[in-house]
Amino acid sequence: MISKIEINKSIIIKNHKTANNFVNSFPSLDSLSIDEVVERIINLNKGINKFWKSAKGWAPIEAAELLTKSRLDWQVSLSYCLKKWIKEPEIEMSDGSLILSWANLGSLVEGTMKLFLSVYCKDYNKDVEVIKRKEKIQSPDILMLEKLRQFFKKRIWDDGWDSWTQNIQNRRNAIHSFKSRNIGTKAEFEKEVRQYLKMLRYINYRLPYPDEIYEPQEI
Numbered sequence: 001m002i003s004k005i006e007i008n009k010s011i012i013i014k015n016h017k018t019a020n021n022f023v024n025s026f027p028s029l030d031s032l033s034i035d036e037v038v039e040r041i042i043n044l045n046k047g048i049n050k051f052w053k054s055a056k057g058w059a060p061i062e063a064a065e066l067l068t069k070s071r072l073d074w075q076v077s078l079s080y081c082l083k084k085w086i087k088e089p090e091i092e093m094s095d096g097s098l099i100l101s102w103a104n105l106g107s108l109v110e111g112t113m114k115l116f117l118s119v120y121c122k123d124y125n126k127d128v129e130v131i132k133r134k135e136k137i138q139s140p141d142i143l144m145l146e147k148l149r150q151f152f153k154k155r156i157w158d159d160g161w162d163s164w165t166q167n168i169q170n171r172r173n174a175i176h177s178f179k180s181r182n183i184g185t186k187a188e189f190e191k192e193v194r195q196y197l198k199m200l201r202y203i204n205y206r207l208p209y210p211d212e213i214y215e216p217q218e219i
């Protein structure tokens with residue numbers, strides 16, 4: 001059980017390794033259908049929304065206030081939207097659908113990262129790498145994915161997770177592009193959806209819950 005912690009280098013390294021070990025303790029996701037993977041994503045985000053939207057009395061005041069006004073329910077809705085893309089046959093999937101599918105997944109990744117920093121916002125505000133603009137601390141809920149990625153790379157996880165996040169970011173950004181950009185394939189998208197489930201497991205494991213009965217479950 002991870003208790004309320006301050007984000008500092010030694011604790012982050014320890015918890016990162018522990019969280020990675022936790023994620024790697026699961027059987028390979030290749031044994032699950034993509035439909036079941038999406039159902040597990042939905043269940044985890046539903047559980048996260050249920051607990052953290054009403055975490056007053058458990059989370060620090062700053063975190064509780066930030067999470068109360070956050071749209072974690074949209075994370076749930078976006079999780080359901082993944083079903084749309086996995087149902088489309090690859091041969092029939094248009095470039096537009098593929099671009100939108102990456103935007104869907106990218107939004108989920110960004111929201112999950114914001115959730116983590118929002119829960120630990122008190123520690124984030126004190127961190128030496130806290131993100132500022134014109135000397136004013138930027139709240140986690142307004143950060144763009146690039147700023148989030150840079151902070152996570154420095155303070156939260158390793159290069160492996162950063163490389164994965166950057167790949168999702170690059171594919172997601174195709175929605176803003178007019179010139180040609182690599183948007184991958186449906187098979188690659190489904191592979192990254194599986195990896196997002198791993199990311200959710202990783203982040204959820206590192207969040208502090210008062211008791212195991214409150215922890216979101218994927219099945």
